[in-house]
Amino acid sequence: MPAICGGPSCEKPVNSRKSAIRVHRIRSELAPDPTTRLAVIDTDSGFVTVLAKRAEAAGWLLRTSGGAVPPDQLVAMKLNALLVDPAVLGDEAWRYLDRVCSLLPDLGVVVCTGRSTVAQRVRGLRLGVDDWITKPSHPEEAIARIEAVTRRHRRGRNETESAPVLAGELEIRPDRFQAFVSGESLDLTRREFELLHLLAGTQGQVLERETIYQRVWGYAMAHGDRSVDVFIRKLRQKLEKRSPEWEYIHTHFGVGYRFDPEPSGDASPVAPTAPSTPVASDQSSQVVHKSFTAA
Numbered sequence: 605m606p607a608i609c610g611g612p613s614c615e616k617p618v619n620s621r622k623s624a625i626r627v628h629r630i631r632s633e634l635a636p637d638p639t640t641r642l643a644v645i646d647t648d649s650g651f652v653t654v655l656a657k658r659a660e661a662a663g664w665l666l667r668t669s670g671g672a673v674p675p676d677q678l679v680a681m682k683l684n685a686l687l688v689d690p691a692v693l694g695d696e697a698w699r700y701l702d703r704v705c706s707l708l709p710d711l712g713v714v715v716c717t718g719r720s721t722v723a724q725r726v727r728g729l730r731l732g733v734d735d736w737i738t739k740p741s742h743p744e745e746a747i748a749r750i751e752a753v754t755r756r757h758r759r760g761r762n763e764t765e766s767a768p769v770l771a772g773e774l775e776i777r778p779d780r781f782q783a784f785v786s787g788e789s790l791d792l793t794r795r796e797f798e799l800l801h802l803l804a805g806t807q808g809q810v811l812e813r814e815t816i817y818q819r820v821w822g823y824a825m826a827h828g829d830r831s832v833d834v835f836i837r838k839l840r841q842k843l844e845k846r847s848p849e850w851e852y853i854h855t856h857f858g859v860g861y862r863f864d865p866e867p868s869g870d871a872s873p874v875a876p877t878a879p880s881t882p883v884a885s886d887q888s889s890q891v892v893h894k895s896f897t898a899a
Contacts, residue, residue: 640664640754643673643681645688646716648739655687655743662747672700675707676824684754685712687746689739690728698727705732707815712753716746769804772850772865774843776804785846795820796839799832803853803863812860836861 642659646652647670659666667681672693678686686704690697705713715728716737725736734753737746769776776783781797783790792800798820803811813832817825825832836853843852854862 640685640751641667641681641683642750643667643669643678643683643686645669645671645673645686645692647692648689651739651741651743655746658743658747672696674824675704676818678704678708678711679818680823682822683711684757685714685750687714687716687750689717690715691717698731701728701733702731707818710757712750712757714746714750714753716741769801771804771807771863772852773847774850774852774865776801788846790842790846792839792842796835796842799835800839803861807863810856810860810862816860832861 640662642664644652644655644666646668652668656666656668670692688701690701693700701713701715704711709732713733714735714737715733716739718739720736720738728736734756735749737749767778769778773785774783775785778801781792781794783792783797783800799816802816802819811819814825816832817823817829821831840853843850849868850865851868852863852865854864856862
């Protein structure tokens with residue numbers, strides 16, 4: 605699939621195989637804590653090489669790829685940010701950006717690509733992209749923009765994670781990795797707390813089992829794995845023991861689970877919910893390089 609060349613630095617692809625991932629392990633006395641973890645999807649070897657040197661000076665851990673990296677692999681990398689040129693993804697660019705932004709809301713996503721239309725940039729930002737850089741771009745500016753994006757995400761995450769969450773009779777305390785009812789601890793394990801905190805943070809939304817597993821366990825769920833269901837059952841038992849008058853976690857059969865505190869009653873099981881279908885985009889957004897496939 606041909607790529608958009610951002611300038612004279614556009615040479616041979618970074619990787620001869622699109623699926624290959626190169627890892628630059630950065631060691632520096634000036635490395636921040638925690639280390640910024642960045643993945644780059646781009647075939648402009650000149651740009652990526654200079655970017656890697658800047659990242660090395662900053663003490664970052666950098667991974668590069670010449671093609672799309674599956675979202676479950678991005679989860680396993682525990683990234684802070686993703687820099688991607690949609691031109692290398694071809695017709696799947698919009699679908700890939702939509703999926704990554706939907707499954708990894710805490711990941712900073714920066715697009716760095718060639719000439720684009722206002723409609724394309726707006727579409728990307730509305731999908732969840734945090735910033736959009738036009739090539740040719742100086743790697744130093746790209747680094748600064750990535751820093752700004754990760755800083756905003758960390759600030760928002762810290763504020764959200766440190767604040768107590770009140771739901772029904774439940775008080776969730778992220779600062780203590782525990783939940784309480786009338787001052788009494790539920791005695792949650794670390795994994796149980798992470799599961800409860802994730803569900804409570806998306807109150808009212810249905811989370812698929814695969815999404816829950818990726819967000820809590822940190823990697824893709826194997827076929828037939830029932831870990832999510834087992835931990836949901838344990839969590840429900842502890843909630844029912846301390847707060848029997850309330851129902852917190854609802855099952856969507858064949859899909860996943862929804863956190864929505866309700867007084868206990870003879871509630872009927874929730875009907876299966878089909879995943880929403882992305883709305884087709886306007887053809888006018890494909891004016892300049894038509895799904896990012898032409899220079």
